[in-house]
Amino acid sequence: MEAPVDTSQIVQFAKLDELLALSRANSLWPLTFGLACCAIEMMAAGGPRFDISRFGAEVFRPSPRQADVMIVAGTINKKMAPAVKTLYDQMLEPKWVIALGNCAISGGPFVFPGQYAVVEGVDKLFPVDVFVPGCPPRPEALIEGILALEKKLTGKRRWPVVTPPQ
Amino acid sequence: MIPSLEQLSARLADLAGAMPATATSGPAPVPPRSPVQPADFAAKGYHLDVTVAPGAVDSAAGILDQHGFALDTITGVDWIAQNEMEVIYDYFHAASPLRIVIRTRVPRDHPELPTISAVFPGANWHEREAHDFFGLRFLGHPDLSPFLLPEDATYHPLRKDFSA
């Protein structure tokens, strides 16, 4: 019987991983998960001026089974939290989460002593990949969040960060 | 029919007489008042302020319904210092600028009063919300289960002695 062949000479998985990461990053399909005010800025990001379809991400899927990224846009309530967790669990791997807005990051302006209804941040429920602060964040901030997520997937930024001239 | 303030005052005054005087122990945030009181709209935002006994809120709603008013909202206020809860009914009219306020007080440890949802079906939701936040019990209401709070909530968050 022959000794097993060292397959690393023949099969290169690294390039396939890169190809998969590039294709996933350029076609992130978000779940339609607008909860509150940030949802309107998410819709505006899908609109003609800001246009996230440049990044392949305009295909909002209503079903979690068909979505890659859950953009949590709005406040998570204690009544809503089980539903959010169910949606996250129903998404197929690989999946990512963008926490859009202050409420999704830490409860936002609704945290006060004696608060009884708000979950202080979606990362209390499941891991978050990108945090986009703002109340609400501008659509450009959401696009920057998507670019940051793309960098997390591929290791490279699509466009360099623009620094204004001094 | 377009209602007139005098006509309404007269009909509501028949109901208002049974209200006991408001408790004056402790800091009284509002001065005691006579049951049917015209109000300065520019200062308060309503025209008539009627205080009734808790048992008369449905009759008051019936009178206003006959005159074509609509229910604006039902507000609960927890006067913990006076051991009472106030329930304020706001009414508006689509064909008249008149704004009528009906208010009543119930004891805090026995916060019960009749429902007006038979007269105004819209009151169903307002009363359910008032029950959620204050524990006010509207007798005859079809379903006082938690509404804005989680289904298993047993707390009433807008009470002044509520702590999360």
Place this chain on the structure above:
Amino acid sequence: MTAPPDIARPTKPQETFVLNVGPQHPAAHGVLRIKMTMDGEFVTRAEPILGYIHRMHEKMGENRTWAQFLPNTGRIDYLSALHYNHAFVGVVERALRIEVPPRAEFIRVITSELNRISSHLVWWSAFLIDLGGMTPLLYAFDDREKLLDLLEGVTGSRLTYCYFRFGGLCNDIDDSFIAGARAFVAQMRPRLKLYRDLVTDNIILRKRLEGIGPISAEMCRKYGATGPVLRGSGVAYDVRRAEPYSVYPELAFEIPTYPAGDSMARYLVHMAEMEQSLRIIAQALDKLPAGPVMGKVPRVLRLPPGDYCFAVEAARGRFMVRVVSDNKDIPYRVKLRTPSFSNLSLYEEASRGMILPDVLALLGSLDLVIPDIDR
């Protein structure tokens, strides 16, 4: 040949099933859950279940000073935030008898009416997506962005404005806003005509909306429905005329009313209101006086004990704030009477016996913002 089945007559009640719409659903306009008991495609009971975006605004009202509550007002109904700002500053100004300078009042009206147009454009886009037309969103959001550029230059925000202050505004408008607003009015009128030609007169839309979801004026009164829902049932009720505030008495505008009571009537009310808002903005720009934008306000705000209310005509209907004060610098109670709450309360009765697509068309025509309902 057997007679065709009578599809309008639902079958036996024990053959019903429960279909859950939401809380995550593209047509839910936020997090609304509707438990629909269905008999085939007919809805026998559509029960809205609320509370999934309850954010404790009324509790926060008891934990914030009068001024600190202002950012909350922009987040109750984020699409018409300036109207909600107006109601809260209005109730405090009414209680303390604060004089607002005329320039501030005119700017409040101009920005509020711009906000009304942007809210109706979002409603229009979302409603048509519910009905299956994805494209009008792209047109409406383009117009909306031009409008938001104007408001952003003056208020600093795109959505959840907190521009009004007790006694006036936080800053004045400049000539670029005035020129931009005039240009917007000029370019928006042909756009409304485009929307009428492309969408309103479209035979598919008319078949989806005409005769669907009839709501009578009496049902509106019994449930306290206001705004386009009430005006689409033939009742010309508008808070700007019933309880006049700000400088609306000096401006000429119509209250669009359609008697049919169906979803098409509510749709047409919205479209006509956008035209009327443009008219108000143009007049207010012409009449805009010079002067300060902030009146005299006491350093520490303490309202005399008692309760006060103030109502405005927000984009969705009558919004009323009732505050109870016990002479402290924080309110004792803040009650928010929101239009979407009352408008949705008639949904269960209005949707009985309709088929599923019509029930969703009715829901969209009510123009709801769910955080406005849950507060």
